[in-house]
Amino acid sequence: MNVHHAPNPVGTARPAEPTGSPAHAPAPLPRVRAEVDLAAVRDNVRALRGLARGGAGVMAVVKADAYGHGMLPCARAARRAGADWLATATPEEALAVRAAGDTGPLLCWLWTPGGPWAEALAADIDVSVGGAWALREVIGAVHAAGRPARVQLKADTGLGRGGCAPADWPALVTAARAAEAEGLLRVTGVWSHLACADEPGHPSIPPQLEAFRVALAEAERAGLRPEVRHLANSPAALTLPGTHYDLIRPGLAVYGLSPAPELGLPREHGLRPAMTLRAALAGVKRVPGGHGVGYGHHYVTPGETTLALVPAGYADGVPRHASGAGPVLVAGKWRTIAGRVAMDQFVVDLGGDPAEPGDEAVLFGPGDDGEPTAEDWARACGTIGYEIVTRIGARVPRIHLNDD
Template sequence: MNETPPRVHAEIDLDAVRGNVRALRDRAPRAELMAVVKADAYGHGAVACARAAQQAGASWIGTATPQEALALRAAGLGGRIMCWLWTPGGPWREAVEADIDVSVSGMWALDEVRAAARAAGRTARIQLKADTGLGRNGCQPADWAALVTAAVAAQAEGTVRVTGIWSHFACADEPGHPSIQPQLTAFREMLAYAEKEGVEPEVRHIANSPATLTLPESHFDLVRTGLAVYGVSPAPELGTAQQLGLRPAMTLKASVALVKDVPAGHGVSYGHHYVTSGATRLALIPAGYADGIPRHASGRGPVLVGGSVRTVAGRVAMDQFVVDLGDDAAVRPGDEAVIFGPGDHGEPTAEDWAQAAGTIAYEIVTRIGGRVPRVHLHV
């Protein structure tokens, strides 16, 4: 970090990432672990977090887009990397040449990866995705036989090797949800069919972070952990991060930009949705929705300033928001404001902001913008 205090920055504790990976491996001791680093590691910095996860025993790294996977290879990351969100005309050949496992959900994708493998002169590693009930990506059960048959034929010709069969839960973050068991049943049936037809996958996987934490029967050969790697609970219903044995890795801090006295009846920020009830002091926090502070948390978002948790006064603007200090005369420009963190010192957490904004903690950490520097600790 520069010696000049930054306007706003996110500190990323890589020891927390390593500890979370170890804790998750303990939850699934007979399975390998994939650390998902899509969306710049949920806002935490993909390259640094992928390396930390590998150091803690993650044998796979997962991304959504091929561009994310290729960027990891370009940064020198070795080991197994898988990516799954493809569109026609994607960089299939580059992925094949970079030894990236690619997901196939339909015939068009199988055709494109076979062509890429022939052009590259090497065998592509593919994983067949089954739609077991999420209704998003993946092959429907009615189309599964045709896709498996084509994949087995491609494997026989040497253009592909089927390294995995996988799927994704719709409601694993809601323990006991009636969709969970039918999805597991469908996965087992589609897996059994593929194996009967000659597919011998290295890894079979359906468990995401919530299933890793609460559904041991779903662990199979590999668990795919995303948000939990970064120490954030995937759902309040599952427990807090602390209750789950996880530690939040991101702490978002800002430097107080201005402190001033204002009289009673003074409007604050756009629309004057907040008006001071008496003479008071205001502090300007130089972070806004362009940095990822949710505008929906206007009037509700919590911030630790001067040893006390304050609430956003009025609307969150693009670059800044205001908190009302009351009669606190100790806060000065340049003092630290902790927007969220692990909660060790009374600061709000990402979950607190999620509640204030009416969203999920996934969005809070992932939305922190590109102009916010990431400072990686314990590299």
């Protein structure tokens, strides 16, 4: 097994090797660590390729540090498994992917006025345009970059966030075609995003599909012939084959999580969660009944018991909303966080079961060994699995396994 240590964020130094220890001594484990199985990432991409209909390719989304999993190792894993495209939100993310040596098709979609358009064009990054202002900025950057732009036009089909409003779409595609005819750019894609694909049968889905068909027809009437059309995010990739067009665009599913409980468990789609969050107990002690635990004493021991200190808190990405609710596997059993989650630590009540400092606590993982999953944490915190994995903090090292 190859093991690659890559802390977050990308570009920071690797953890220092321990000093002053005998050569044969094992390196101490970090107090908390996120293990990321890149074999699972590769298998998930392959599974998603198998789900794609009509010859559609896969655009693997690696934004937000690959949903907390480590952008560059996961980008490499996705490419090795056959991802045709990669996608990021911010231009800084896309430029980091290019700086790491990736040369394949790459889309970046979250732009603001004055962004590094010229740098992106020079790096052969497809840029998303969802309004006349963005098209003007792209055209202005073409001369600085010394090359035509690769542009993907985004239509707002009902999500109401980024993208061109339907009333403005005919003017945008006409202007883009005119710029294309002048040799300033190539419209490589037309795309949009679904609002409620994670809610099967939601009434917004058919109108959005029709709006996308209308947007594509308008683009064609304007004379545009995009290389790719894409609409399907993770939930649509899993459950709406009619949305697959030329590419599916999975994000969370690449990392083995289901976008919503209503869509089934990951294994029902051939997916495997890639991240396991582990910590080494920082202390174990016996206390009497009536002993307060944590800020505010929101937990008081019901009787004599054993408390274990887990050295991870909200500065590491453990949600404060998990106070009194978050599940943790310690000493072979599920425990619930006792009292409040603090900035750097929380406590679990072992109920008298034995443990030692340095023993392992597993906050979440695939669930193969009885540990909680990210979805279990999402339910406990009243949120979604996306937030659980993406919020893991910068001081938690990502340890990448199976980086073949």
